[in-house]
Amino acid sequence: MSAEAAVILVADHPAALADLTAPLRGRLARAGWSCRADHPFIRAYAPTEGRLAITPAFDGHGLLIGDVFDTEGRPLSMDARCSLGCGVLNVVRANMLIGSVWGRYVLIRRAADGVSILRDPSGALEAMVWRKAGVTVIATAADPVLDPLLPDDLDIDPEGVAALVERPGEFFHSPALRGVNPIAAGELRTMEAGGARSKQIWTPAGAYRAGRATPPPLRETVERAVRAMAGDRSWVAELSGGLDSAIVAAALSDGQRRRVTAWVNHYVDQPEGDERTYARAVGDRLGFSLTEVRRNALLIDEARLARTAEGFRPAVNDLDLTYNDDIADRIDASGAWGSLTGQGGDAVFFQMPTPLIALDEIRERGLRARASVIHRTARWTRRSVWPHAWWSAWRDHRRSRAGWDHPWLTDLRGVPPAKALQISVLAFCQTFQGLAGRSRRGPCFNPLLSQPVMEAGLAWSSVELTRGGRDRAAVRAAFSDVLPSSLIARRSKGELGVFYGEAVSARLDFLRDYLLGGALAEAGLIRPGLDELLVRETLLWRGGFQKVLGLALTEAWLRCWTERLRRRRA
Structure with missing residues (x-):
């Protein structure tokens, strides 16, 4: 069971809601679930010990699930949360909301002709939707206790499974299940008795186009997002020894760092997989000690694999079963709310060495393109400066785009090639928002994949993010005064x-x-x-x-x- 599991039922009329839920109440209660919102047309259930905030609208016709912050990173008051679920939820209002609040949320609003659902751009909470017996069902998890609510025509999609086998471990937006429909991060979906309408309100390409003229400051944006999401709760924090998890640690306030119950570093005996030197340096600089966990095996057995499998998709975020189990146990033992990670930073701050960066320079600056950028990119990626090398990179990029499969990747108008590559990697990073062993005990927060931080990384050009031919150069510079110089200067990555x-x-x-x-x-x-x-x-x-x-x-x-x-x- 996910710590953020919930199911929301929005009925065409109250009798349909009563008919669908009456036989389910005992089953939910025995499984430890309780009713978290109960109105004539809307009902919400979640685990009694779950970690998901569920707030009904003042008028009982809307619902806000999850955490929401204003643009300054302040959590919304209860009155403001209740107000979000009020009023019509159409394209105009969805655009307004996405521009004025952010967080980890799903917003639901009932109307006379159906129900509208807005999923926040980070995709931190799953949102799967279907119709059953006059009721729209929205679920954040596929817990088996909800099986009676699943659509009558639910079935396994053989073509979808074949795609999973063809590209194992990759993120697929569409599940290999017929009958349930995923809502993409940043999408507004309106469900009606006669069908559904969909509008992608937020896309990475749109964030790039809107922000490139005045990119926001990286450090200020990261600190605001990390501190907002951490709040006053206690956490288990992952500190791998890499740059991204160190940035999250540095972005926390002193008081928030003191509330971290364990700064966990997993290491192995092979030198290339032992990053304790860098992680210890971060701890010394920021004033905390490291919890070092030696890895000597990987638990893979039928029972453990079976526990990964209840989601709408294969749990590719659970690839390292033993690692996730260790974090989950530490959440339990310390009473922490959940875990904090630096996942997604490679994509947001641009870690990928690619000659496409030089093509972005030419595409964005035209005749003002700087020869120094091309030379540094060639040296970093070990490519010739001759045009044939760049043409080959462009051709390979165009070929790879044929396999991209996510609603974020359908509109890349005006996006140069390295920025398009960054967006494709961000789409894959939806993997990190998925179910894993640790998220069954407490939510896993990935603040570098929050809407403000993604928008900042997208607004900066790939050239500036990697200035001087260096991965994540801009964010290294932004945090250079609070992180150890050895980590800022580090060019290698851990290899397991x-x-x-x-x-x-x-x-x-x-x-x-x-x-x-x-x-x-x-x-x-x-x-x-x-x-x-x-x-x-x-x-x-x-x-x-x-x-x-x-x-x-x-x-x-x-x-x-x-x-x-x-x-x-x-």
């Missing part, structure tokens, strides 16, 4: 490939049986050659552990949903 290769190799006997004799194989979706990948030497010397783990999570998901659908039909 050998550790994961060995850890997966140690479970090959189980994984061979699990994958080659499982539901994917029975459906004919295991491609020839997988047995060759499931060999220790291959995993250690050629890699592929991510594909194996991604397939294992997909296998677990398919087994889970096959059984859930079988029980519903029995």
Whole structure:
């Protein structure tokens, strides 16, 4: 069960709501769920011990789920929260709201002809919607207790599963389930008895176009977002030794850092996977001690994989099961609200070394393009300055765009190629907002993927974000006076490939049986050659552990949903 699970029911008429929920109340109560909002047309249920704020509108025809802040980072008052759910929720108002508040939220408003749902641009809360018996159902999680509410025509989509097998571990906006419909981050969806209307209110490309003339200051934006989201709660914070988690630590106020119950660094015996030196330096600079956790194995078994599989999508955010379990245990033991991470920073602040940056310089500045940018980009990416190298990079970029699949990527008008690459990576970062073992105990907050920070990173050109031919150069400069110089100057990244290769190799006997004799194989979706990948030497010397783990999570998901659908039909 997710700590932020909830289901909201919006009925065409009160009798439909009563008919649908009457047989469900006992089941929910036995599972530890309670009614969190109860009005004639709207009802909301969530785990009694859950961490999700649910606020009904004053008039009982709207609902706000989650945390919302004003542009200064102040949480909205209860009156302001109740007011958000009032009034018509159309394209004009959705644009106004997205420009004046931000957070981790889903806003729902009933009208005479249906219900409108706005999901915030960060995508921090899932929002899946469908119709059943005169009721619109919106769910933030697919907890099995909600199975009676699932649509009658729910089924597994074989083509969707095939795509998951083709690209295991990647984020897919559309689930491999027919009958439920995902609302994208930044989308306004209106559900009516006769169908649905959709409008993508916020897109990364739109944020780029709107902000590029006057990009906001990076440090001020990051600090405001991190401090707002952390609030006065206690947290388990991840400190990997990399730049992004260090930025989150530095952005917290002194008082907020004191409320962190553990600054956790996971390390392995291989030197390339041991970043404690950098993490300790951050702790010394900011005044806290590190909780160092030595990793020597990866828990992969059928029971643990089964616990990942109840979501609407395979839990690709749970790729490292043991890591997430450790964070979850620390949340429980310390009484923390949840966990804080620096995930997403690579995309927002531009870590990707690509020659496309030089093409952005030419595209954005035209005849004023600086030769120094082209030379530095060529040196950073180890490319020739001759035009053929740049043409080859552009051609590869255009070819890769054919496989992009997310509502954010449908409108890239006026977006130069490196910025388009950044947007595609941000779309993949929706993975980090997904279900994982740690988010079952407490929410996982990723403040670098909040709307203000994403908008800041998008408004800055890729050239300025990487000025001097250096990844994340602008944000390094912004935080250079509060972080250790050794970390600011660091050019390497932690590398856990050998550790994961060995850890997966140690479970090959189980994984061979699990994958080659499982539901994917029975459906004919295991491609020839997988047995060759499931060999220790291959995993250690050629890699592929991510594909194996991604397939294992997909296998677990398919087994889970096959059984859930079988029980519903029995």
